[in-house]
Amino acid sequence: GAVVSQHPSWVICKSGTSVKIECRSLDFQATTMFWYRQFPKQSLMLMATSNEGSKATYEQGVEKDKFLINHASLTLSTLTVTSAHPEDSSFYICSAQRPRYEQYFGPGTRLTVT
Amino acid sequence: AQKITQTQPGMFVQEKEAVTLDCTYDTSDQSYGLFWYKQPSSGEMIFLIYQGSYDEQNATEGRYSLNFQKARKSANLVISASQLGDSAMYFCAMDGGGSQGNLIFGKGTKLSVKP
Numbered sequence: 001g002a003v004v005s006q007h008p009s010w011v012i013c014k015s016g017t018s019v020k021i022e023c024r025s026l027d028f029q030a031t032t033m034f035w036y037r038q039f040p041k042q043s044l045m046l047m048a049t050s051n052e053g054s055k056a057t058y059e060q061g062v063e064k065d066k067f068l069i070n071h072a073s074l075t076l077s078t079l080t081v082t083s084a085h086p087e088d089s090s091f092y093i094c095s096a097q098r099p100r101y102e103q104y105f106g107p108g109t110r111l112t113v114t
Numbered sequence: 115a116q117k118i119t120q121t122q123p124g125m126f127v128q129e130k131e132a133v134t135l136d137c138t139y140d141t142s143d144q145s146y147g148l149f150w151y152k153q154p155s156s157g158e159m160i161f162l163i164y165q166g167s168y169d170e171q172n173a174t175e176g177r178y179s180l181n182f183q184k185a186r187k188s189a190n191l192v193i194s195a196s197q198l199g200d201s202a203m204y205f206c207a208m209d210g211g212g213s214q215g216n217l218i219f220g221k222g223t224k225l226s227v228k229p
Contacts, residue, residue, distance in 0.1 A: 091157055103215065107157065
């Protein structure tokens with residue numbers, strides 16, 4: 001199956017700093033990638049849709065100036081959490097879409113803001 | 115708007131027995147896709163099975179089968195011959211409509227397999 005990687009898998013940062021999370025499709029080109037957030041014992045919630053070469057589409061309630069998404073190439077999308085606060089602590093998961101219906105998820109990034 | 119409902123927060127099953135995880139959905143779209151994912155404690159989302167709304171036969175993938183009842187808008191996952199490694203969170207999802215392809219997830223069911 002297709003492989004999607006995320007880096008880092010786990011990060012702790014201080015409040016007020018920024019953190020960048022990378023999502024890479026390793027063996028296919030993905031024009032569309034998705035960023036989800038999952039709080040403990042809850043389901044995945046879509047944050048934004050990342051399209052290669054254009055601006056991301058954010059879901060209602062997600063601050064685009066706080067969660068910066070850049071889809072620089074067909075294999076890489078980045079999510080930058082700017083001026084992170086403890087309430088941003090969460091599990092962030094990306095997915096990359098292949099033609100038809102296949103959507104492959106990365107292993108996730110656990111962010112803890114102290 | 116699409117909605118996925120999983121009414122079982124947790125389920126227990128004896129090893130080697132079959133178990134059914136419930137999922138109902140709501141959508142006004144005629145064409146849609148339904149998915150099941152497994153999420154072990156590591157957090158990774160593992161794709162299990164897919165059912166298209168126009169697929170006439172229920173999807174099967176090894177020990178996983180999807181009991182698709184379109185009129186009832188249900189897409190239950192059946193796991194046969196449960197194994198200890200099946201203990202995990204299971205999420206039902208559907209594509210969000212339109213052309214973007216994002217997924218809308220249910221709240222999940224935590225399955226525990228007892229030896």
